[in-house]
Amino acid sequence: MKYRLTTALIALAAAGAVQAQENVLRIYNWSDYIAEDTLEKFTAATGIEVTYDVYDSNEVLEAKMLAGSSGYDLVVPTSDFLQRQIAAGVYMPLDKSKLPNLANMDEALMAGAAAYDPGNTYSVIYMWGTTGIGYNVAAVTERLGEDYEVDSWALVFDPEITAKLADCGVSMLDAPTEMIPAAMNYLGLDPNSTNKADLEAGAALLESVRPNIRYFNSSQYISDLANGDTCVAVGWSGDVFQAQARALEAENGVEIAYVIPKEGALQWFDMMAIPADAPNPDAAHAFINFVMDAQITADITNYVWYANANAASMPLVDPEITSDPGIFPTEAAKGGLWASTVYDARTDRTITRLWTRVKTGQ
Ligand code: N2P
Numbered sequence: 001m002k003y004r005l006t007t008a009l010i011a012l013a014a015a016g017a018v019q020a021q022e023n024v025l026r027i028y029n030w031s032d033y034i035a036e037d038t039l040e041k042f043t044a045a046t047g048i049e050v051t052y053d054v055y056d057s058n059e060v061l062e063a064k065m066l067a068g069s070s071g072y073d074l075v076v077p078t079s080d081f082l083q084r085q086i087a088a089g090v091y092m093p094l095d096k097s098k099l100p101n102l103a104n105m106d107e108a109l110m111a112g113a114a115a116y117d118p119g120n121t122y123s124v125i126y127m128w129g130t131t132g133i134g135y136n137v138a139a140v141t142e143r144l145g146e147d148y149e150v151d152s153w154a155l156v157f158d159p160e161i162t163a164k165l166a167d168c169g170v171s172m173l174d175a176p177t178e179m180i181p182a183a184m185n186y187l188g189l190d191p192n193s194t195n196k197a198d199l200e201a202g203a204a205l206l207e208s209v210r211p212n213i214r215y216f217n218s219s220q221y222i223s224d225l226a227n228g229d230t231c232v233a234v235g236w237s238g239d240v241f242q243a244q245a246r247a248l249e250a251e252n253g254v255e256i257a258y259v260i261p262k263e264g265a266l267q268w269f270d271m272m273a274i275p276a277d278a279p280n281p282d283a284a285h286a287f288i289n290f291v292m293d294a295q296i297t298a299d300i301t302n303y304v305w306y307a308n309a310n311a312a313s314m315p316l317v318d319p320e321i322t323s324d325p326g327i328f329p330t331e332a333a334k335g336g337l338w339a340s341t342v343y344d345a346r347t348d349r350t351i352t353r354l355w356t357r358v359k360t361g362q
Helices: 002-022 038-046 058-067 079-087 100-104 107-113 137-144 159-168 176-186 196-212 221-227 237-250 281-291 294-304 311-316 345-360
Strands: 024-030 049-055 123-136 170-172 232-236 256-259 265-273
Touching (some): 024 281, 038 049, 038 294, 058 079, 079 265, 100 311, 107 123, 107 265, 123 137, 123 294, 159 170, 196 345, 221 232, 221 237, 232 237, 237 256
Parallel strands (some): 170 232
Antiparallel strands (some): 123 256
Protein backbone atom coordinates (compact mmCIF):
# COMPACT_ATOMS: atom_id res chain seq x y z
CA MET A 1 0.00 0.00 0.00
CA LYS A 2 2.72 2.31 1.08
CA TYR A 3 4.69 1.48 -2.06
CA ARG A 4 1.66 2.14 -4.22
CA LEU A 5 1.06 5.47 -2.61
CA THR A 6 4.68 6.50 -3.21
CA THR A 7 4.43 5.45 -6.83
CA ALA A 8 1.25 7.43 -7.18
CA LEU A 9 2.90 10.43 -5.61
CA ILE A 10 5.89 10.16 -7.89
CA ALA A 11 3.60 9.88 -10.87
CA LEU A 12 1.71 12.91 -9.68
CA ALA A 13 4.90 14.88 -9.10
CA ALA A 14 6.16 13.90 -12.54
CA ALA A 15 2.91 15.00 -14.14
CA GLY A 16 3.22 18.27 -12.25
CA ALA A 17 6.75 18.72 -13.53
CA VAL A 18 5.70 18.06 -17.10
CA GLN A 19 2.86 20.47 -16.73
CA ALA A 20 5.11 23.11 -15.19
CA GLN A 21 7.52 22.59 -18.05
CA GLU A 22 4.70 23.00 -20.54
CA ASN A 23 3.77 26.27 -18.95
CA VAL A 24 7.17 27.82 -19.45
CA LEU A 25 7.88 30.21 -22.29
CA ARG A 26 11.54 30.71 -23.16
CA ILE A 27 12.24 34.06 -24.75
CA TYR A 28 15.51 35.24 -26.29
CA ASN A 29 15.33 38.98 -26.99
CA TRP A 30 17.59 41.99 -27.38
CA SER A 31 18.88 43.56 -24.16
CA ASP A 32 17.12 46.72 -22.88
CA TYR A 33 14.11 46.01 -25.03
CA ILE A 34 11.08 45.38 -22.82
CA ALA A 35 9.08 47.20 -20.16
CA GLU A 36 9.72 46.31 -16.54
CA ASP A 37 6.28 44.76 -16.02
CA THR A 38 5.58 43.06 -19.38
CA LEU A 39 6.59 39.54 -18.37
CA GLU A 40 4.89 39.77 -14.99
CA LYS A 41 1.67 40.88 -16.65
CA PHE A 42 1.93 38.08 -19.21
CA THR A 43 2.30 35.48 -16.46
CA ALA A 44 -0.58 37.00 -14.51
CA ALA A 45 -2.80 36.92 -17.60
CA THR A 46 -1.90 33.45 -18.85
CA GLY A 47 -0.33 31.46 -16.00
CA ILE A 48 2.68 30.88 -18.25
CA GLU A 49 6.05 31.38 -16.56
CA VAL A 50 8.75 33.07 -18.62
CA THR A 51 12.48 32.57 -18.75
CA TYR A 52 14.11 35.52 -20.46
CA ASP A 53 17.61 35.69 -21.93
CA VAL A 54 19.15 38.55 -23.87
CA TYR A 55 21.66 39.19 -26.66
CA ASP A 56 22.95 42.32 -28.38
CA SER A 57 23.95 40.90 -31.76
CA ASN A 58 22.10 39.37 -34.70
CA GLU A 59 25.16 37.24 -35.42
CA VAL A 60 24.97 35.66 -31.96
CA LEU A 61 21.27 34.93 -32.35
CA GLU A 62 21.78 33.58 -35.87
CA ALA A 63 24.49 31.15 -34.77
CA LYS A 64 22.11 29.73 -32.14
CA MET A 65 19.21 29.51 -34.58
CA LEU A 66 21.24 27.78 -37.30
CA ALA A 67 22.69 25.30 -34.80
CA GLY A 68 19.11 24.38 -33.78
CA SER A 69 17.77 22.96 -30.49
CA SER A 70 18.20 26.35 -28.83
CA GLY A 71 15.33 25.55 -26.49
CA TYR A 72 13.83 28.98 -27.17
CA ASP A 73 10.16 29.46 -28.03
CA LEU A 74 10.39 33.05 -29.17
CA VAL A 75 13.24 35.10 -30.64
CA VAL A 76 13.52 38.57 -32.18
CA PRO A 77 15.85 38.74 -35.22
CA THR A 78 16.15 41.87 -37.34
CA SER A 79 14.29 41.62 -40.64
CA ASP A 80 17.22 40.99 -43.02
CA PHE A 81 18.66 38.28 -40.77
CA LEU A 82 15.17 36.85 -40.37
CA GLN A 83 14.82 36.53 -44.13
CA ARG A 84 17.96 34.42 -44.39
CA GLN A 85 16.94 32.32 -41.40
CA ILE A 86 13.47 31.69 -42.87
CA ALA A 87 15.19 30.41 -46.01
CA ALA A 88 17.27 28.10 -43.82
CA GLY A 89 14.06 26.62 -42.35
CA VAL A 90 14.68 28.00 -38.89
CA TYR A 91 11.14 29.21 -38.14
CA MET A 92 7.60 27.83 -38.13
CA PRO A 93 4.73 29.60 -39.91
CA LEU A 94 2.56 31.52 -37.45
CA ASP A 95 -0.92 30.22 -36.71
CA LYS A 96 -2.78 33.47 -37.29
CA SER A 97 -5.99 32.07 -35.80
CA LYS A 98 -4.17 32.42 -32.48
CA LEU A 99 -3.26 36.05 -33.16
CA PRO A 100 -6.50 38.07 -33.17
CA ASN A 101 -4.56 41.20 -32.13
CA LEU A 102 -2.95 41.24 -35.59
CA ALA A 103 -5.86 43.57 -36.36
CA ASN A 104 -4.08 46.22 -34.26
CA MET A 105 -1.01 46.32 -36.49
CA ASP A 106 -0.18 49.17 -38.86
CA GLU A 107 -0.74 47.85 -42.37
CA ALA A 108 1.87 49.99 -44.09
CA LEU A 109 4.62 48.95 -41.65
CA MET A 110 3.62 45.27 -41.85
CA ALA A 111 3.73 45.59 -45.64
CA GLY A 112 7.27 46.97 -45.26
CA ALA A 113 8.23 43.98 -43.13
CA ALA A 114 6.67 41.66 -45.74
CA ALA A 115 9.55 42.55 -48.05
CA TYR A 116 11.60 40.19 -45.85
CA ASP A 117 8.84 37.78 -44.87
CA PRO A 118 6.27 37.60 -47.69
CA GLY A 119 2.71 37.59 -46.36
CA ASN A 120 4.08 38.14 -42.83
CA THR A 121 3.96 34.37 -42.67
CA TYR A 122 6.59 33.80 -39.98
CA SER A 123 6.86 37.02 -38.04
CA VAL A 124 5.30 40.08 -36.47
CA ILE A 125 7.03 43.42 -35.91
CA TYR A 126 8.14 43.81 -32.29
CA MET A 127 9.71 47.28 -32.47
CA TRP A 128 11.49 49.28 -35.15
CA GLY A 129 14.04 52.01 -35.22
CA THR A 130 17.02 53.59 -36.88
CA THR A 131 20.79 53.35 -36.53
CA GLY A 132 22.14 56.86 -35.92
CA ILE A 133 24.37 58.73 -33.50
CA GLY A 134 23.98 59.45 -29.81
CA TYR A 135 26.10 62.20 -28.29
CA ASN A 136 26.80 64.19 -25.19
CA VAL A 137 25.83 67.73 -26.18
CA ALA A 138 28.19 69.61 -23.84
CA ALA A 139 31.21 67.35 -24.45
CA VAL A 140 30.86 67.61 -28.23
CA THR A 141 30.31 71.39 -28.16
CA GLU A 142 33.34 71.81 -25.94
CA ARG A 143 35.53 69.98 -28.46
CA LEU A 144 34.05 71.09 -31.79
CA GLY A 145 32.81 74.58 -30.93
CA GLU A 146 29.45 76.28 -30.50
CA ASP A 147 28.95 76.58 -34.25
CA TYR A 148 29.50 72.95 -35.12
CA GLU A 149 26.19 71.44 -36.15
CA VAL A 150 25.85 67.78 -35.34
CA ASP A 151 23.89 66.61 -38.36
CA SER A 152 26.32 64.44 -40.29
CA TRP A 153 28.03 61.07 -40.12
CA ALA A 154 31.22 63.14 -40.28
CA LEU A 155 31.02 63.12 -36.46
CA VAL A 156 32.16 59.49 -36.46
CA PHE A 157 33.60 58.95 -39.95
CA ASP A 158 35.86 62.00 -40.41
CA PRO A 159 39.29 61.22 -38.87
CA GLU A 160 39.96 64.90 -38.07
CA ILE A 161 36.73 65.18 -36.14
CA THR A 162 37.01 61.85 -34.33
CA ALA A 163 40.57 62.82 -33.32
CA LYS A 164 39.12 65.78 -31.43
CA LEU A 165 36.54 63.53 -29.74
CA ALA A 166 38.75 60.56 -28.94
CA ASP A 167 39.57 61.72 -25.41
CA CYS A 168 35.92 61.76 -24.32
CA GLY A 169 35.17 58.36 -25.85
CA VAL A 170 33.68 57.38 -29.20
CA SER A 171 32.06 53.96 -29.63
CA MET A 172 30.57 52.05 -32.52
CA LEU A 173 28.14 49.18 -32.73
CA ASP A 174 29.65 45.73 -33.07
CA ALA A 175 27.32 45.20 -36.01
CA PRO A 176 29.25 44.76 -39.26
CA THR A 177 26.18 44.69 -41.51
CA GLU A 178 25.17 48.09 -40.13
CA MET A 179 28.52 49.83 -39.70
CA ILE A 180 30.09 49.01 -43.07
CA PRO A 181 27.01 50.10 -45.09
CA ALA A 182 26.78 53.32 -43.01
CA ALA A 183 30.39 54.07 -43.93
CA MET A 184 29.68 53.27 -47.60
CA ASN A 185 26.68 55.60 -47.55
CA TYR A 186 28.83 58.39 -46.11
CA LEU A 187 31.22 57.91 -49.03
CA GLY A 188 28.31 58.39 -51.44
CA LEU A 189 28.11 54.69 -52.29
CA ASP A 190 24.94 52.60 -52.23
CA PRO A 191 24.75 51.22 -48.65
CA ASN A 192 23.28 48.02 -50.06
CA SER A 193 26.00 47.48 -52.63
CA THR A 194 27.56 44.01 -52.51
CA ASN A 195 30.35 45.11 -54.80
CA LYS A 196 33.57 44.02 -53.11
CA ALA A 197 35.36 47.30 -53.88
CA ASP A 198 32.51 49.25 -52.24
CA LEU A 199 32.60 47.06 -49.14
CA GLU A 200 36.38 47.43 -48.99
CA ALA A 201 36.02 51.22 -49.25
CA GLY A 202 33.55 51.27 -46.34
CA ALA A 203 35.87 49.15 -44.24
CA ALA A 204 38.87 51.33 -45.15
CA LEU A 205 36.98 54.41 -43.94
CA LEU A 206 36.28 52.67 -40.65
CA GLU A 207 39.94 51.69 -40.36
CA SER A 208 40.93 55.32 -40.88
CA VAL A 209 39.00 56.36 -37.75
CA ARG A 210 39.76 53.18 -35.81
CA PRO A 211 42.57 54.77 -33.67
CA ASN A 212 39.99 57.22 -32.31
CA ILE A 213 37.36 54.61 -31.42
CA ARG A 214 37.33 53.44 -27.82
CA TYR A 215 35.32 50.26 -28.39
CA PHE A 216 32.94 48.31 -30.60
CA ASN A 217 30.00 47.08 -28.55
CA SER A 218 26.23 47.12 -29.02
CA SER A 219 24.86 47.50 -25.49
CA GLN A 220 27.55 49.04 -23.27
CA TYR A 221 27.01 52.51 -24.72
CA ILE A 222 23.67 53.06 -22.98
CA SER A 223 25.17 53.34 -19.51
CA ASP A 224 28.45 54.85 -20.74
CA LEU A 225 26.66 57.73 -22.48
CA ALA A 226 24.33 58.19 -19.51
CA ASN A 227 27.22 58.35 -17.02
CA GLY A 228 29.34 60.62 -19.18
CA ASP A 229 31.98 57.88 -19.62
CA THR A 230 31.77 58.21 -23.42
CA CYS A 231 30.54 61.15 -25.47
CA VAL A 232 29.64 59.78 -28.92
CA ALA A 233 28.13 56.43 -29.92
CA VAL A 234 26.85 55.04 -33.16
CA GLY A 235 23.74 53.46 -31.71
CA TRP A 236 20.14 52.38 -32.04
CA SER A 237 17.50 55.08 -31.58
CA GLY A 238 15.74 53.79 -28.46
CA ASP A 239 18.96 52.82 -26.72
CA VAL A 240 20.25 56.38 -27.04
CA PHE A 241 16.97 57.74 -25.70
CA GLN A 242 17.23 55.30 -22.80
CA ALA A 243 20.68 56.78 -22.08
CA GLN A 244 19.14 60.24 -22.19
CA ALA A 245 16.38 59.22 -19.77
CA ARG A 246 18.84 57.55 -17.38
CA ALA A 247 21.00 60.68 -17.26
CA LEU A 248 17.93 62.82 -16.56
CA GLU A 249 16.89 60.47 -13.81
CA ALA A 250 20.37 60.48 -12.28
CA GLU A 251 20.36 64.30 -12.40
CA ASN A 252 24.04 64.13 -13.29
CA GLY A 253 23.94 67.07 -15.69
CA VAL A 254 24.63 64.87 -18.74
CA GLU A 255 22.52 65.82 -21.75
CA ILE A 256 22.31 63.18 -24.47
CA ALA A 257 20.85 63.76 -27.94
CA TYR A 258 20.15 61.44 -30.87
CA VAL A 259 20.53 62.40 -34.50
CA ILE A 260 19.55 60.70 -37.74
CA PRO A 261 22.33 62.18 -39.88
CA LYS A 262 21.41 64.16 -42.99
CA GLU A 263 23.14 61.61 -45.26
CA GLY A 264 20.53 59.09 -44.15
CA ALA A 265 20.40 56.08 -41.85
CA LEU A 266 19.37 52.47 -41.69
CA GLN A 267 15.78 51.76 -40.71
CA TRP A 268 15.20 48.26 -39.38
CA PHE A 269 12.41 46.08 -38.05
CA ASP A 270 12.93 43.60 -35.22
CA MET A 271 10.60 40.65 -35.68
CA MET A 272 9.05 38.17 -33.25
CA ALA A 273 9.39 34.66 -34.63
CA ILE A 274 9.02 31.10 -33.34
CA PRO A 275 11.83 28.57 -33.94
CA ALA A 276 10.61 25.49 -35.85
CA ASP A 277 11.75 23.30 -32.95
CA ALA A 278 10.27 25.50 -30.19
CA PRO A 279 9.22 23.34 -27.22
CA ASN A 280 6.17 25.50 -26.50
CA PRO A 281 4.82 27.18 -29.64
CA ASP A 282 1.39 27.71 -28.04
CA ALA A 283 2.93 29.86 -25.35
CA ALA A 284 4.93 31.75 -27.99
CA HIS A 285 1.74 32.51 -29.93
CA ALA A 286 0.09 33.64 -26.69
CA PHE A 287 3.01 35.99 -26.06
CA ILE A 288 3.01 37.45 -29.57
CA ASN A 289 -0.71 38.12 -29.26
CA PHE A 290 -0.19 39.59 -25.78
CA VAL A 291 2.49 41.99 -27.03
CA MET A 292 0.16 43.11 -29.84
CA ASP A 293 -2.33 44.32 -27.21
CA ALA A 294 -2.46 48.10 -27.64
CA GLN A 295 -1.72 48.88 -23.98
CA ILE A 296 1.06 46.31 -23.59
CA THR A 297 2.95 47.46 -26.68
CA ALA A 298 2.42 51.13 -25.71
CA ASP A 299 3.91 50.31 -22.29
CA ILE A 300 6.97 48.80 -24.00
CA THR A 301 7.45 51.80 -26.29
CA ASN A 302 6.99 54.18 -23.36
CA TYR A 303 9.74 52.34 -21.49
CA VAL A 304 12.31 51.51 -24.19
CA TRP A 305 11.73 54.54 -26.46
CA TYR A 306 11.50 52.42 -29.60
CA ALA A 307 8.73 52.93 -32.15
CA ASN A 308 6.26 50.06 -32.44
CA ALA A 309 4.11 49.12 -35.42
CA ASN A 310 0.85 48.87 -33.55
CA ALA A 311 -1.62 51.46 -34.87
CA ALA A 312 -4.05 50.86 -31.99
CA SER A 313 -1.36 51.65 -29.42
CA MET A 314 -0.49 55.10 -30.76
CA PRO A 315 -3.02 57.07 -28.66
CA LEU A 316 -1.54 55.36 -25.60
CA VAL A 317 2.08 56.24 -26.39
CA ASP A 318 3.57 59.24 -24.60
CA PRO A 319 3.21 62.28 -26.95
CA GLU A 320 6.82 63.16 -26.11
CA ILE A 321 7.75 59.94 -27.92
CA THR A 322 5.34 60.08 -30.88
CA SER A 323 6.39 63.65 -31.60
CA ASP A 324 10.14 62.97 -31.42
CA PRO A 325 11.58 62.85 -34.94
CA GLY A 326 14.42 60.64 -33.67
CA ILE A 327 11.89 57.94 -32.80
CA PHE A 328 9.18 58.56 -35.39
CA PRO A 329 11.11 60.22 -38.24
CA THR A 330 9.49 63.11 -40.09
CA GLU A 331 8.32 62.52 -43.67
CA ALA A 332 11.38 64.44 -44.87
CA ALA A 333 13.79 62.33 -42.82
CA LYS A 334 12.05 59.16 -44.00
CA GLY A 335 13.26 59.89 -47.50
CA GLY A 336 16.85 59.48 -46.33
CA LEU A 337 16.31 56.17 -44.58
CA TRP A 338 17.39 52.96 -46.21
CA ALA A 339 16.38 49.38 -45.55
CA SER A 340 18.95 46.63 -45.58
CA THR A 341 18.90 43.76 -48.00
CA VAL A 342 19.92 40.25 -47.11
CA TYR A 343 23.48 39.27 -48.06
CA ASP A 344 24.41 36.21 -50.04
CA ALA A 345 26.88 33.85 -48.37
CA ARG A 346 29.86 35.24 -50.27
CA THR A 347 29.14 38.86 -49.31
CA ASP A 348 28.57 37.72 -45.76
CA ARG A 349 32.03 36.14 -45.65
CA THR A 350 33.56 39.32 -47.08
CA ILE A 351 31.83 41.43 -44.42
CA THR A 352 32.99 39.11 -41.63
CA ARG A 353 36.59 39.23 -42.87
CA LEU A 354 36.55 43.02 -43.26
CA TRP A 355 35.03 43.46 -39.84
CA THR A 356 37.79 41.47 -38.17
CA ARG A 357 40.25 43.74 -39.91
CA VAL A 358 38.43 46.90 -38.78
CA LYS A 359 38.25 45.75 -35.17
CA THR A 360 41.69 44.24 -34.77
CA GLY A 361 43.62 46.20 -37.37
CA GLN A 362 44.62 42.94 -39.08
C1 N2P B 1 17.81 46.98 -28.10
C2 N2P B 1 18.46 46.95 -29.43
C3 N2P B 1 17.52 46.56 -30.49
C4 N2P B 1 17.89 47.13 -31.79
N1 N2P B 1 18.79 47.20 -27.13
C5 N2P B 1 18.59 46.20 -32.66
N2 N2P B 1 17.92 45.99 -33.87
